[in-house]
Amino acid sequence: MGYTVSDKKLKYLEFIHREESKRHHTYTEDMYQYDLLKAGDMKAVEVGHKMFSSNLTGHISDDPLRNYKYLFVAATTLACRAAISGGMESERAFNISDLYILKMDTLNSVDDVISLHSEMLEFYTKEMAGLDKGKVYSKPVIQSIDYIYNHLHENIGLATLSEHTNLNGSYLSTLFKRETGKTVTEYILSKRMEAAENMLKFSDYSCSEIGAILAFSSQSHFTRVFKSYTGKTPAEYRRNNYPG
Numbered sequence: 001m002g003y004t005v006s007d008k009k010l011k012y013l014e015f016i017h018r019e020e021s022k023r024h025h026t027y028t029e030d031m032y033q034y035d036l037l038k039a040g041d042m043k044a045v046e047v048g049h050k051m052f053s054s055n056l057t058g059h060i061s062d063d064p065l066r067n068y069k070y071l072f073v074a075a076t077t078l079a080c081r082a083a084i085s086g087g088m089e090s091e092r093a094f095n096i097s098d099l100y101i102l103k104m105d106t107l108n109s110v111d112d113v114i115s116l117h118s119e120m121l122e123f124y125t126k127e128m129a130g131l132d133k134g135k136v137y138s139k140p141v142i143q144s145i146d147y148i149y150n151h152l153h154e155n156i157g158l159a160t161l162s163e164h165t166n167l168n169g170s171y172l173s174t175l176f177k178r179e180t181g182k183t184v185t186e187y188i189l190s191k192r193m194e195a196a197e198n199m200l201k202f203s204d205y206s207c208s209e210i211g212a213i214l215a216f217s218s219q220s221h222f223t224r225v226f227k228s229y230t231g232k233t234p235a236e237y238r239r240n241n242y243p244g
Contacts, residue, residue: 034078037121038086040129048075048121053114068113072104075117079124087131090142091149096123140165140172141179148188152195155215158184193229196222200238207234 033051036044052075061067080097084090100120107113137145144161151160161176161184162169176184192214199210211222211234226234 030078033121034082037079037125038082038128040086040125040131042122042125042129044125045118045122049114049118052117064110065108065113068110069104069107072113072117072120073101076100076104076120079121083124083128086128087137088127089149090146092127093124096127137179138175140167141176144172144176144184145180145187148191152188152192153213153215156188189225189229192216193226196226196234197230197237197241200234201241207238210234 029051033044033048036047052071060070076097080093083093083096100116100123104113104116107116143165147161147164148156158169158173162172165172167175173184176182176187180187182190196210196214199205199213200207203210205213207223208219211219214222216222216225223233226232226237230237232240
């Protein structure tokens with residue numbers, strides 16, 4: 001049986017809140033911290049902490065810890081969306097959100113959840129401060145960037161992105177170059193190299209497996225491109241950077 005939020009229930013809750021002099025943060029109050037985050041202003045952490053610790057955050061569970069965990073998920077979701085609207089790659093923003101929510105799920109005290117909330121805001125805000133604020137991408141370029149991010153294991157070309165964005169290939173190519181400073185091919189290669197560096201640093205995949213995962217035609221091709229990009233072969237790079 002489904003749960004229905006009826007007008008009667010809403011009116012009753014409004015009555016109880018008036019009787020107890022309770023209210024939520026206003027929309028303007030709530031969004032101020034995310035505007036600061038989006039701008040890369042570290043004041044977002046101070047403002048966010050005060051709001052998250054106040055008695056105006058909302059009552060969504062009778063269990064204090066569960067209540068703050070629910071509020072944490074909502075706050076992290078809004079921080080993630082603010083970061084994306086400010087220019088962060090959407091998949092990166094979502095992954096940051098996922099990791100902080102997974103961490104929150106292991107906590108056993110309200111104080112720890114409040115502390116992690118401040119850490120989450122600080123991380124997003126620092127990321128936003130480090131972004132090139134001159135980069136304002138159009139919707140087709142954002143769509144292309146997101147597609148590339150999620151399909152590095154496939155052969156991606158201008159034709160694929162043109163179909164994905166429903167734009168003429170020549171126009172998309174010009175638009176992409178103008179906004180990112182790189183051709184589609186250069187951008188794809190740079191993201192493959194970033195992924196390769198991270199996999200060599202943090203995964204147990206062999207060099208040949210990494211090349212295959214990132215859709216290089218052969219191990220020699222992967223090695224040649226990687227060396228031209230980093231100045232080291234994949235094996236040399238791993239020896240110098242693998243933490244294990």
